[in-house]
Amino acid sequence: MLALTVLSAALVCTPETHAISPRQLLQVADLGSPAISPDGRYVAFRLEQASVERNTYDSVWYVQSMDGASPPIRVADGGVPLRNSAGISLPAVATWSPDGRSIYYRVLIDGRIEVWRAFADGSGAEPIAIDPADVREFSLSRDGRVLTYSVGASREDVIAAEQAEYDSGIHIDQSVPVGQGLFRSGNLEGRLATQRYVGSWFDRGSLLSDAPVGWRAVDLATRTRRELAAGEALPASPAASDLPSRLGQVWKLAPRELDGQIALVTRDDESGQPSEAPSSRLYVLASPRDRKPAVCRAELCNGKAISGVTWRPDSNDVLYTVTDPTEGLAQSVFRWSVGTDQVQTVVRSTGLISGGRDPYTECGVSHDALACVASEADRPPRLERIDIITGERRVLFDPNAALARELERGMRARLLRWSDASGHAFTGQFFPAKLDGTGPAPLFVTYYSCDGFLRGGLGDQWPLASMASAGIAALCINRAPGRILDAVQRYDLGRSAVESAAQLLADSGEIDHERVGMGGLSFGSEVTMWTAAHSDLLAAASITSPQISPTYYLIGSLKGDAFLAGLRESWQLGAPGETMDRWRLLSPAFYLDEIRIPVLMQMPEQEYLYAIDYAIPLMRAHRADLYVFPHEPHQMFQPRHKIAAYQRNLDWFLFWLKGVEDADPAKAAQYAHWRSMRQAASPE
Helix, strand or coil, X not given: CCEEEEECCCCCCCCXXXXXXXXXXXXXXXXXXXXXXXXXXXXXXXXXXXECCCCEEEEEEEEEECCCCCCCEEEEECCCCCECCCCCECCCCEEECCCCCEXXXXXXXXXXXXXXXXXXXXXXXXXXXXXXXXXXXXXXXXXXXXXXXXXXXXXXXXXXXXXXXXXXXXXXXXXXXXCECXXXXXXXXXXXXXXXXXXXXXXXXXXXXXXXXXXXXXXXXXXXEEECCHHHCCCCCCCHHHCCHHHXXXXXXXXXXXXXXXXXXXXXXXXXXXXXXXXXXXXXXXXXXXXXXXXXXXXXXXXXXXXXXXXXXXXXXXXEEEEEHHHCCEEEEEEEECCCCCEEEEEECCCEEECCCCCCCCCEECCCXXXXXEEECCEXXXXXXXXCXXXXXXXXXXXXXXXXXXXXXXXXXXXXXXXXXXXXEEEEXXXXXXXXXXXXXXXXXXXXXXXXXXXXXXXXXXXXXXXXXXXXXXXXXXXXXXXXXXXXXXXXXXXXXXXXXXXXXXXXXXXXXXXXXXXXXXXHHHHHXXXXXXXXXXXXXXXXXXXXCHHXXXXXXXXXHHHHHHHHXXXXXXXXXXCHHHHHHHCHHHCHHHCCCCEEEEEXXXXXXXXXXXXXXXXXXXXXXXXXXXXXXXXXXXXXXXXXXXXXXXXHHHHHHHCCCCCCHHHHHHHHHHHHHHHHHCCC
């Protein structure tokens, strides 16, 4: 028997709301990396916001009093946000000077990554570590007199290496990302650069990224710089490999600089996220060689999905964060008095309470308070002060207050919990549709991860609040907890989550079971295509990532053993000729006839070629429409591309689920093509 718990008031009609536009969702101001001054009186943080007109992101460093008595002071330009090779914005880290008069931070300005210093009173900012090479990491000495930083190859050498390859021909080997442009085709360090595979899976870096690392030190009084010998480089923090293996798989660790004690979180397996392995343990070691660590045995410590850990300054307390999959990935912070079983709840939230949009970043911390970025599914991020003892919450800065008020007037989400027929439990965030008086609304579903403020599901391409305000109910479903190795079981669990949720919402009268659409990124794309082929639920779909296919295998196999091992572990696949039955089961290239609904594909240039062996046949059969965004990685980020994807997805589902077309003349060709697809699907 299917079961549903609605964590809010009883199911009711959504009150009249104003339309929430995709642009409003795109231009939400994100806050990140709050760092509290040594005396606990001030917090530094960075704001990041998209500009569609300039197709860039503005970022600004602020400093604000922790008492909230005055607004934040703008102290410096934050530069171009740095991103990893998947397109995700990296957390910016600020280090306070010991006297609390300034902050130091790494910044990309004018094509150079340097360390700058900004004065906390807003009187100015200046570069400190100026180098021919980009700064990779830095550290400030305990007395605040010396800044130490590391670099790789110089910018000139990297550019020269790119040009030399261009002139002589690029040698294709296992490090070359075949399937994307070979010369300056990916965004790295704020410019289009030639890329190479580095690290695991499909992570990318620049040419010469394997050059030896050099360490340098700047005397802040004299501004003199000197090279550091190997023995003078920063001492390495304790690594997981240094710790006793009997404690389990190390997930998080936090060394305390003052005395070398280490707080760490372990778990029993090697799954990628704590939500996939919620059972964890919390320890404190006196040193990496400690054989009798202090163990937190309290109920609030054990069997929880601990996702972050840090020390409370000037105390023997450890603060840790739990990201609870049974609560829709809502976060809570707890305080453990080390050496006892005393654990106190600091704060519980219904969304994120962390150091930014990344749920695994830490709040700023002083002896008395946390400075956290808080957000919920239907409330955008703001900076809060949280008292560590009383749990009192106070908003310090809310740059998204106008949008929050507009959402509060009617576009509210609620947490759903339900189980499918097999007893698998799921959670999701549901945005009821603005009703138009014609009966139950269509439903759009996205599947994967639904933490914090929901703009468009993981990857931000499906504007959930915009859909709901346009009359399409929207549901974001969290990936079910637990590590599942078998790909078919993973896909079927996702399909079951979508089918059971749609049935429950249809039974309650909130949605029309005959008008359901679905979309997703990465694993969400995989589950979307699997559901399209193995269920009769969906009327339309939208994806942004490629699926497993022979072309994907061919391109990836050049990487060699690491790729082949990953393919076997995650999908139980060998070469197509070796495991053909498994390929026929998993790859859409072999079940094209089962995909009978229209599929919109909005893909990054870096990945779309992996999909051509099923995308082209579906396009020729009038069942797919493909758009490719130049110079984009796995998660697209350019604001003009994001707004185009948002708007086209909104148009797509309004067309297929409601029969609605935008009257904008600029979209005439788009709708003519979609009408031809509809005609081909149901010829007279």
